[in-house]
Amino acid sequence: MAIQIIGAGLGRTGTTSLKVALEMLLKAPCYHMVNIADHPDHIAQWHAASQADTPDWASLFRGYSAVTDWPATAFYKELMQAYPEAKVLLSFRDSAAWFKSCQDTIFPKILSTQGEWGEMIRSVVFNTFCKDLEDRDSCITAYERHNEEVRRYVPVERLIEWQPGDDWLPLCNGLNLPEPGEVYPYINKTKDFLARS
Numbered sequence: 001m002a003i004q005i006i007g008a009g010l011g012r013t014g015t016t017s018l019k020v021a022l023e024m025l026l027k028a029p030c031y032h033m034v035n036i037a038d039h040p041d042h043i044a045q046w047h048a049a050s051q052a053d054t055p056d057w058a059s060l061f062r063g064y065s066a067v068t069d070w071p072a073t074a075f076y077k078e079l080m081q082a083y084p085e086a087k088v089l090l091s092f093r094d095s096a097a098w099f100k101s102c103q104d105t106i107f108p109k110i111l112s113t114q115g116e117w118g119e120m121i122r123s124v125v126f127n128t129f130c131k132d133l134e135d136r137d138s139c140i141t142a143y144e145r146h147n148e149e150v151r152r153y154v155p156v157e158r159l160i161e162w163q164p165g166d167d168w169l170p171l172c173n174g175l176n177l178p179e180p181g182e183v184y185p186y187i188n189k190t191k192d193f194l195a196r197s
Contacts, residue, residue, distance in 0.1 A: 001028060003061055003083040005160075005175070007068030008076040008150045009091030010129070010143060012101040014164045015069035018091055020185040021168070025177055028065035031072060035064075036117070043120045046071045050123040057082040071121065074128035077153065087174055088154045091162050092147050095140045107133040 005022055009015060011033070019032040029035075036042050045055040049071070057079065061067065068089070072079065076088060092098075110121050111133060125133070130142035151159070160174030167184040171177075 001063060001065055003057075003065065003067060003079065003086050005030075005066035005068075006076050006079045006083065006086050006088045007066070007073050007091065008088050008154070009068070009162075010073060010098075010146060011070050011106050012098055013091040013093050014162070014186075015073075015091060017164075017184070017186050018068050018089070018162070018171075019066075020187060021171060022066040022068070024180055024182065024185070025171060025175060026065045029063060030066040030068060031061055031064040032067070032069045033071065033121075036071075043116050047116075047120040047123055049075060050120070050127045054078060071124040074124050076150065080154070080158070086158075087160050088150070088158050089160045089162060089171075089174070090147065090150045090154075093163050095144055098143060099136055099140050102133075102139070103136075 004026060007015060007018065009018075015032060016034070019030040019034075022030040036046070042060060045060060049055050067073075067079065068091075080086070080088060110118075110125055112118070113121065129146065130139050132138045151161075160170055162170045164186070168179040172179045
């Protein structure tokens, strides 16, 4: 099984919903930050990747057909080289709403989590995105720069753009698959994240 979809959208752009949606469409698992809990040995590999030490992608993603969310999204260019047939999925939303969602959910976790996992995710985010997650302007600038870079870098025939509210259509068109009969699975909204914290 090879990776068919490379998620290039940053966290809090619907990546958890996309994980479930892609699993429904591709009938195979999608790798997301939550999956690292099932693969604690991956932590060191992601940490090394953030220091420019390329992992064995085939081993890391064995059994998965797609990837979304940090840490994988930080390496979409490398993954494009490793999986030249894969489409690239840029999920995005309004910049101010994105920052507010991150500030209310994942940024405090990234900054406060201790141990190997915390060190890894901070290394990935600080080295590939933004070093000051508490500075609104810096984060929004980095977010918008990332999205524009993806649009410039990825050939148009490989790029799928999606934002919350688009539901199945861009995914199914990009993958040349029929739309499922089920309602699109919107999950992990801010209130859901906070309820689990």
